[in-house]
Amino acid sequence: MSLDIRVILVEPMYQGNVGSVARAMKNFGYTDLVLVNPCKLEGEARAMSSHARDVLERARITSTLEEAVKGADLRIGTTGVTSLKTGEHIRLPLYTPRELKEKFKGYSGTIALLFGREDNGFSNDELKSFDMLITIPTSEIYPIMNLSHAVAVVLYELSDLEGGNNPLADGFDLQLLYEHLEKLLEEIDYRPHKRDKTFLMLRRILGRAGLTPREVQTLRGVIRGIERKMGYPLKESGGQEPKISESMERFI
């Protein structure tokens, strides 16, 4: 069982950076590169990829972030800390690459590592869709790293991450759990102006917890139980109600 890493660059602007990222990936043994709406990739990208031209040429190109993350179990966004003041809750909590490594020791599955645009990083909507955010600890005086340097540093840190037998829940099932939770917040008339923030917090808690498939099913069963007790009609039928397992204690 192994933990696979996919590197996703969202709308990279400079082809030299894309080539350099391919090189850094191959240096640390990674080959799964996806580019969302990239700039033109020509001679400079190939030159900077050096002996990782194969990684560059095999990169998948997509037009949306959703396509790029398809099949991955978790979405980890890498972000600078400069714009922490605006939309702070969207960018918190932030973990270091080392903490990411420690959290996912012993898992199997596919983690998507996302890197934003060279100038503007990620949009708030993109940030909200990530399960966990990491940032590289840098100097306050000049925290903005070159894109390929950031990729190199994160992959360096993760390159001795040891996978294991704990499967990560399927990304698709995790999204269903999130939607279910969002619906639950509506059903309990959670204060509308706090709803988004609270939902994001729940999502990030569950994202970084590294849920297994069984845990996701159990959590959904609990939510169904709550809905039933509240008198909401159950939309899903025929689903067996899972027992609350000891793993629940981590979340409630």
Next chain:
Amino acid sequence: MSLDIRVILVEPMYQGNVGSVARAMKNFGYTDLVLVNPCKLEGEARAMSSHARDVLERARITSTLEEAVKGADLRIGTTGVTSLKTGEHIRLPLYTPRELKEKFKGYSGTIALLFGREDNGFSNDELKSFDMLITIPTSEIYPIMNLSHAVAVVLYELSDLEGGNNPLADGFDLQLLYEHLEKLLEEIDYRPHKRDKTFLMLRRILGRAGLTPREVQTLRGVIRGIERKMGYPLKESGGQEPKISESMERFI
């Protein structure tokens, strides 16, 4: 008391790399850059340095490696592992950046981190002059990193190195100790064909030990004591013979 890091690039060939190195340094809070016989530094170097143009412009340029390391207490060379078969003893032992960090926790002084040419790295004579060698663990399939990526990864790793109150011995005194040891090997008629290798081994042992000023003086006193007993005339006069301190036990 702090542990200062100086980055030395030996004969860098591409100005874009030099600029990128300046940026990576500033990202992690370092500013002391020395360039030994660099390529021309023009617009591309400045462009790649981005907001670290001050680091690039304040870089010292020297014509020899000896000038570049002046004032530094230890010389740490960064090397790829590709040419390990030829001249193996010159490249061993190799430590990881993390091991380097662990060894020098709690020290104060100046460490020179040396990075070689993009194509050929370091010459054997340069490698022999280093106190310790580090290498970044990379994929065997493509181990050769871009120069600025290598700098970024090493500085990332060292950026949370905590200095302390243990002063590193002055680099000049350390060189005198090494010369003294080399002379001792001659004096005891150490097998000439093994002498170089053994001297290099002793040097690397003492280099990575992170000797304090007192330890260097004590070691030199011991060597003087051995010379005296063997009947060699002492070249230095007036020096008080240091007592053998408990710190000696680390080395003999």
